[in-house]
Amino acid sequence: MASETQHGYLVLADISGYTSYLAQVELEHANEILTDLLAVIVNQFKQALTISKLEGDAVFANINESGMPNGERLLELIESTYFHFRRRRDASQRQTTCTCRACQSIPSLDLKFFVHHGDYIVQDISGIRELVGSDVNLIHRLTKNHITEQTGWHAYTLFTDRTLEHINIRPEGLHAQTESYEHLGAISTQSMDIHPRIIASNEGHPEKEIARRAAGDVVGEMSLISGDTRIASVIALGDVRVLCIDRLNFESLLRERPEVSLAVMRELCKRLKERSN
Ligand SMILES: [Zn+2]
Numbered sequence: 343m344a345s346e347t348q349h350g351y352l353v354l355a356d357i358s359g360y361t362s363y364l365a366q367v368e369l370e371h372a373n374e375i376l377t378d379l380l381a382v383i384v385n386q387f388k389q390a391l392t393i394s395k396l397e398g399d400a401v402f403a404n405i406n407e408s409g410m411p412n413g414e415r416l417l418e419l420i421e422s423t424y425f426h427f428r429r430r431r432d433a434s435q436r437q438t439t440c441t442c443r444a445c446q447s448i449p450s451l452d453l454k455f456f457v458h459h460g461d462y463i464v465q466d467i468s469g470i471r472e473l474v475g476s477d478v479n480l481i482h483r484l485t486k487n488h489i490t491e492q493t494g495w496h497a498y499t500l501f502t503d504r505t506l507e508h509i510n511i512r513p514e515g516l517h518a519q520t521e522s523y524e525h526l527g528a529i530s531t532q533s534m535d536i537h538p539r540i541i542a543s544n545e546g547h548p549e550k551e552i553a554r555r556a557a558g559d560v561v562g563e564m565s566l567i568s569g570d571t572r573i574a575s576v577i578a579l580g581d582v583r584v585l586c587i588d589r590l591n592f593e594s595l596l597r598e599r600p601e602v603s604l605a606v607m608r609e610l611c612k613r614l615k616e617r618s619n
Pocket residue numbers: 368371440441442443444445446
């Protein structure tokens with residue numbers, strides 16, 4: 343059968359942190375965890391896409407334009423894939439009692455999506471199906487980019503401009519960035535943070551984002567003062583450097599430096615106001 347050029351979406355889901363993860367940890371457990379997570383991605387993708395290839399840390403899929411008439415469906419698929427990935431990842435972390443580095447580093451694994459609209463040929467060599475074309479090369483090249491560096495995001499969806507023209511939707515909060523690649527030139531991309539888009543279900547209690555904290559902010563001061571258990575967990579969206587102060591030091595700091603007490607009180611008032619809004 344002669345191969346015909348097809349137009350459609352190329353979608354790549356890439357597990358971030360994979361290379362460093364495999365390099366430094368116990369291979370057997372690492373492999374088990376990764377296989378499990380890749381299967382989650384495949385099972386989600388299969389619902390609307392054709393799986394083209396498993397690429398170690400990535401799942402590559404495609405769909406002919408006619409098979410995805412609605413861009414909304416594509417975004418939903420990515421979102422649900424991320425949701426299931428995170429749920430599985432967090433569940434394996436909770437369930438494991440193993441102290442090996444692989445099992446301990448499960449939270450470092452995250453997921454990035456790359457979506458490109460372009461042309462490709464489905465090549466069949468002795469029954470082995472493969473997608474070829476410069477757009478296929480492009481989407482793979484896009485995995486090497488500066489998004490995390492620029493934004494601090496570890497989980498995102500990157501769209502090429504051409505994709506957004508085709509899906510005809512503009513998600514909110516897009517980050518525009520031009521990447522350049524040898525032989526391909528400058529490629530303009532738009533990326534979207536997918537962390538805030540998921541609401542992880544935690545044993546039937548949906549997780550809810552209460553607030554966002556940034557550099558210089560204080561967390562945990564309420565429970566330190568009241569002695570009660572904390573009311574929320576802090577999830578880092580990127581690399582974070584923290585200064586920890588234990589209760590003893592915190593209390594002596596408050597006693598010795600009235601200006602610190604005042605600053606903490608101001609912060610508490612601000613937080614109370616925030617919560618009553
Ligand atoms: Zn282990």
